Amino acid sequence: xxxxxxxxxxxxxxxxxxxxxxxxxxxxxxxxxxxxxxxxxxxxxxxxxxxxxxxxxxxxxxxxxxxxxxxxxxxxxxxxxxxxxxxxxxxxxxxxxxxxxxxxxxxxxxxxxxxxxxxxxxxxxxxxxxxxxxxxxxxxxxxxxxxxxxxxxxxxxxxxxxxxxxxxxxxxxxxxxxxxxxxxxxxxxxxxxxxxxxxxxxxxxxxxxxxxxxxxxxxxxxxxxxxxxxxxxxxxxxxxxxxxxxxxxxxxxxxxxxxxxxxxxxxxxxxxxxxxxxxxxxxxxxxxxxxxxxxxxxxxxxxxxxxxxxxxxxxxxxxxxxxxxxxxxxxxxxxxxxxxxxxxxxxxxxxxxxxxxxxxxxxxxxxxxxxxxxxxxxxxxxxxxxxxxxxxxxxxxxxxxxxxxxxxxxxxxxxxxxxxxxxxxxxxxxxxxxxxxxxxxxxxxxxxxxxxxxxxxxxxxxxxxxxxxxxxxxxxxxxxxxxxxxxxxxxxxxxxxxxxxxxxxxxxxxxxxxxxxxxxxxxxxxxxxxxxxxxxxxxxxxxxxxxxxxxxxxxxxxxxxxxxxxxxxxxxxxxxxxxxxxxxxxxxxxxxxxxxxxxxxxxxxxxxxxxx
Amino acid sequence: xxxxxxxxxxxxxxxxxxxxxxxxxxxxxxxxxxxxxxxxxxxxxxxxxxxxxxxxxxxxxxxxxxxxxxxxxxx
Numbered sequence: 244x245x246x247x248x249x250x251x252x253x254x255x256x257x258x259x260x261x262x263x264x265x266x267x268x269x270x271x272x273x274x275x276x277x278x279x280x281x282x283x284x285x286x287x288x289x290x291x292x293x294x295x296x297x298x299x300x301x302x303x304x305x306x307x308x309x310x311x312x313x314x315x316x317x318x319x320x321x322x323x324x325x326x327x328x329x330x331x332x333x334x335x336x337x338x339x340x341x342x343x344x345x346x347x348x349x350x351x352x353x354x355x356x357x358x359x360x361x362x363x364x365x366x367x368x369x370x371x372x373x374x375x376x377x378x379x380x381x382x383x384x385x386x387x388x389x390x391x392x393x394x395x396x397x398x399x400x401x402x403x404x405x406x407x408x409x410x411x412x413x414x415x416x417x418x419x420x421x422x423x424x425x426x427x428x429x430x431x432x433x434x435x436x437x438x439x440x441x442x443x444x445x446x447x448x449x450x451x452x453x454x455x456x457x458x459x460x461x462x463x464x465x466x467x468x469x470x471x472x473x474x475x476x477x478x479x480x481x482x483x484x485x486x487x488x489x490x491x492x493x494x495x496x497x498x499x500x501x502x503x504x505x506x507x508x509x510x511x512x513x514x515x516x517x518x519x520x521x522x523x524x525x526x527x528x529x530x531x532x533x534x535x536x537x538x539x540x541x542x543x544x545x546x547x548x549x550x551x552x553x554x555x556x557x558x559x560x561x562x563x564x565x566x567x568x569x570x571x572x573x574x575x576x577x578x579x580x581x582x583x584x585x586x587x588x589x590x591x592x593x594x595x596x597x598x599x600x601x602x603x604x605x606x607x608x609x610x611x612x613x614x615x616x617x618x619x620x621x622x623x624x625x626x627x628x629x630x631x632x633x634x635x636x637x638x639x640x641x642x643x644x645x646x647x648x649x650x651x652x653x654x655x656x657x658x659x660x661x662x663x664x665x666x667x668x669x670x671x672x673x674x675x676x677x678x679x680x681x682x683x684x685x686x687x688x689x690x691x692x693x694x695x696x697x698x699x700x701x702x703x704x705x706x707x708x709x710x711x712x713x714x715x716x717x718x719x720x721x722x723x724x725x726x727x728x729x730x731x732x733x734x735x736x737x738x739x740x741x742x743x744x745x746x747x748x749x750x751x752x753x754x755x756x757x758x759x760x761x762x763x764x765x766x767x768x769x770x771x772x773x774x775x776x777x778x779x780x781x782x783x784x785x786x787x788x789x790x791x792x793x794x795x796x797x798x799x800x801x802x803x804x805x806x807x808x809x810x811x812x813x814x815x816x817x818x819x820x821x822x823x824x825x826x827x828x829x830x831x832x833x834x835x836x837x838x839x840x841x842x843x844x845x846x847x848x849x850x851x852x853x854x855x
Numbered sequence: 856x857x858x859x860x861x862x863x864x865x866x867x868x869x870x871x872x873x874x875x876x877x878x879x880x881x882x883x884x885x886x887x888x889x890x891x892x893x894x895x896x897x898x899x900x901x902x903x904x905x906x907x908x909x910x911x912x913x914x915x916x917x918x919x920x921x922x923x924x925x926x927x928x929x930x
Contacts, residue, residue: 478865486864687929731928801906
């Protein structure tokens with residue numbers, strides 16, 4: 244078996260033991276890596292109903308066959324667990340040196356079990372695993388933690404760490420790495436915190452197993468240059484993802500004031516042009532050829548890496564249109580280890596709830612000092628509001644009551660990322676059927692909806708497009724584990740990825756050969772959710788109520804008076820289910836599961852729920 | 856007739872402006888405007904008029920706000 248190390252590292256923090264576990268070629272070919280490995284491991288090993296923040300919970304860190312090799316943008320790692328915010332499957336990816344180092348230490352995945360007795364740093368290298376005390380850095384932010392680790396292990400070490408939010412079990416705490424990297428927004432940082440695991444440090448020196456290393460070396464070198472040239476030609480990285488903000492504002496897709504409005508006359512103050520002009524440094528992930536981490540100075544002169552999501556949700560969504568102010572909130576989120584998307588969503592929801600009288604307090608949209616104060620309270624679970632808001636928008640809405648759940652901008656408990664879909668049906672579907680709760684990474688079809696098909700349509704083509712993109716973005720890229728940006732942002736052809744895969748593994752796969760694996764991963768994740776929520780129905784795949792509420796329609800601008808319609812959305816959702824081979828609840832049918840080779844997993848699901 | 860053209864992302868850097876008012880002849884199509892901007896192939900960009908998609912053969916009208924962006928995919 245080429246292309247995989249063939250080994251998983253299993254670590255038990257309770258017993259302070261570890262072991263290498265080989266996996267079979269069949270496992271590798273069935274699940275490929277990354278999200279595929281993580282979903283399969285968590286499905287097989289987690290008893291349904293466990294507390295995601297209890298000792299039975301497990302954290303999976305997984306890479307894929309092309310992760311860490313010298314090729315365009317291969318520096319990503321997947322972190323996954325049962326999500327403490329949704330109660331379902333959760334994962335995310337982040338750029339980190341762990342990607343390369345874990346493979347060079349001889350592993351394709353790491354499973355962390357149990358709970359340490361005291362704050363712990365897990366150290367991994369070629370030959371050993373150590374459980375080291377981390378009391379000195381417990382309670383510190385991620386920047387200081389990172390520096391502390393670098394001082395001891397060198398800047399070349401692979402590092403994953405958490406901040407105070409993860410330690411305090413904020414349900415949307417992330418895992419952090421390097422300067423501005425973060426991943427695992429459905430609370431993977433809280434899972435680390437629940438295990439008293441402050442950081443994971445990885446070093447490795449073995450060669451990454453490759454079938455044709457000489458061919459891969461040439462291919463990788465040439466393609467790194469080629470993608471870089473595409474980026475230079477397109478000037479994409481001048482603004483990175485922040486260029487999207489101005490576009491969203493123009494087409495009425497920007498979240499403003501907890502998604503109440505979809506555009507704002509002051510949005511230009513924080514758009515890509517302004518951010519490009521304010522950029523003082525640019526950072527990226529390992530092996531990146533088109534770095535997108537634009538660093539601005541915050542109100543204290545600290546570098547803060549901004550992208551579109553955090554700009555949108557910590558800016559216009561909070562009624563803030565000042566780069567330094569947004570940079571400050573972003574820096575605080577990064578340092579505390581709070582997901583910027585959920586953090587912005589929660590803060591916006593709270594301001595909305597206060598303004599509508601559902602929650603006590605004096606926070607208002609545009610109140611920069613107030614947002615800083617609340618963010619700090621959340622990270623430390625200070626005060627009643629801080630403690631409630633640390634549990635996320637949906638739980639906070641249920642605590643506040645007064646109908647506030649209607650404007651809690653979330654799906655399955657996870658806050659919506661920065662696309663206001665009050666009149667973008669296909670993207671609303673993409674959020675609704677995302678396998679981790681509302682997130683844009685699985686499928687992003689807004690430009691298709693605006694340019695290539697009527698925006699107001701709920702046609703079957705949109706359901707098909709969502710699936711096509713899920714197969715590529717959420718399946719292919721999350722399993723081989725590589726950044727999707729060369730493809731989506733500068734036009735690097737998808738056909739290049741099977742070339743890397745084949746050079747590494749010695750196989751002869753075409754692009755189409757990856758789609759059954761993508762579908763298998765999505766179906767298995769559906770089964771994971773079903774076991775946790777046996778009485779689930781299609782309503783779980785609905786986007787927030789606010790996008791259907793005529794009272795929430797824009798009063799002026801491109802989509803004035805327009806809003807999603809429930810019956811039409813439901814028909815669009817049914818198209819999605821029909822194409823996928825899911826039943827009316829949104830669960831894969833037995834026939835679909837058999838077709839995808841998930842017969843055993845279906846039987847395991849039937850111990851807890853019904854299949855059709 | 857006068858229209859406003861706004862460029863998004865890398866296009867603003869490549870073409871040298873972010874937003875400007877322009878005088879264009881009556882009857883100019885979206886595709887014609889793109890050609891005048893130095894974008895010969897409309898399929899390589901996303902173009903909207905007043906927030907809604909516009910096809911290359913559609914005629915631009917006085918006061919239109921035309922937005923042109925690279926084919927990004929939302930991060």
